[in-house]
Amino acid sequence: MSHWIFKEEHEMFRKSVKKFIEKEIKPNVEQWEKDGEVPRSLYKRMGELGYLGIKFPEEYGGGGLDLITEAVLIEELAKCGAGGVGAALGSHTGIAMTNIWKFGNDEQKRKYLVPGIKGELISALAITEPSGGSDVSAIRTTAKKEGDYYILNGSKTFITSGVNADYVVVAAKTREEPAHHNVSLFIVETNWEGYSVGKKLKKLGWRSSDTGEIFFDNVKVPKENLIGNEHEGFRNIMKNFQFERISMALGCIGLGELALEDTIKYSKERIQFKKPLSEFQVLRHKMVDMAVDLEKARNITYRAIYLYNKGEDIVTEATMAKAYAAEMIRRVTDQAVQIHGGNGYMMEYPVQRYWRDARIQSIGGGTTQIMNEILTKRLGILS
Structure with missing residues (x-):
């Protein structure tokens, strides 16, 4: 249904997205639901089309477009009929990479945002833990600074794209107190020693997105992978x-x-x-x-x-x-x-x-x- 917030350029974009979804997503939905994930090729294809970088700056390979355009993509992806597709792609662009875009430095953006926008690397956001969900301040995962590294220990669960991600934006406590001023965000590459993925979780819905448990056992995170300032996560x-x-x-x-x-x-x-x-x-x-x-x-x-x-x-x-x-x-x-x-x-x-x-x-x-x-x-x- 049309609405005044959408201009002509938004509606033209909507038409192109609809065609893409009809041709390249809908025919595959049933298989992806059985597989429990979308293929990496989908990220690559959407990166080629510019769909993963709509709102991100052009200097990092994004489209530099407004959030209304991003809203069109989100809405149309939901109409493919499998919520897991939008969840997988949305966790990548909307909640993981967005943290790097908004709070990261130029070096981090060039190293992680650029390949993410191209669909060459898959990202995930790791906040939720087995001991709690909505209470972000109660997380138990810790990151203790030792020289040029932070030593990361703990676990996360219900992480969308947690099984197949190449890097994860992780929330961890960098000190005990004060509450709400003791959490920091880190970019953690999933091939680092001490990082491991548990079982792929079986879900009632959103089955075409992989959801997993992840574990950190003395993972050495370089200090340059701290996003923003310490304790401001x-x-x-x-x-x-x-x-x-x-x-x-x-x-x-x-x-x-x-x-x-x-x-x-x-x-x-x-x-x-x-x-x-x-x-x-x-x-x-x-x-x-x-x-x-x-x-x-x-x-x-x-x-x-x-x-x-x-x-x-x-x-x-x-x-x-x-x-x-x-x-x-x-x-x-x-x-x-x-x-x-x-x-x-x-x-x-x-x-x-x-x-x-x-x-x-x-x-x-x-x-x-x-x-x-x-x-x-x-x-x-x-x-």
Whole structure:
């Protein structure tokens, strides 16, 4: 659906992305879901097309374009019908490389950002640990400085692209206190001694993205691989969370559009009691409710990305977008399965995958409960 934030150049870009997805992604989705990962060739291909560097500066091989253009790509990728594809690519460009772009130095950008934009290296962000998820300040992984290195010890879990990444942006404690001022970010190459990957995790949804456990056993990280200033990692993580949350909301919108389109089409083709499902008023109204729910999420999210593109503080807007869109997609995909009836429960119909993929949205990137707690403070409900 068109919206005023998208200009002619954005819509032209959308058309090219749609063609690419129809031709080179959709035909492979079922295989990638079985494989539990997207192939490295997809990163290379998207790098060739400039899709991995949309927002990054031209001096590092990026497109130097606005975040609205990036939003188009995120939304369209979700419409491929497999959330894991967007998750794998988004973790690379949106949350791992973005930390290097925003907080890293020129040398780090040339060494890691440039090949990442080309699709030659795959990156991942490692924050979540077995002992906790949403509470970033409670991480236990440590990085102790010894001469020209930091000695990294600990573990991470639920890491998107954690199995196949070439380098990982890792959050670790560089001192015990004070809280929120004791975490630093490091670029860790996955072929370094002491770095290891556990099993590839089996997931309910997002199956086409590899998700793994990673372990650090006295990994020697050169001091030049510290991103930004020591002890400022928590602040930087929080800053980057805003775009991650908008990205997840955009993914919800793309998937919601696909689920609604498939459901409307199915309702016109499926015959029950000698007439199509679309002629049953109760089902028509369900689809209207789905469309209205989707439109609410769309406008909340588009406003957030518009303000973010202008450089404004969008903590409240991004949090609202993430909270609402994540719950919206659960409702919309659930209704899509319901309207598909027994077929919706069968693996042959993609709507079951939409429903499975939707479930992570209210968990990843901060749970809905965490979003609501942030909003109680931002709105002055809780001082």
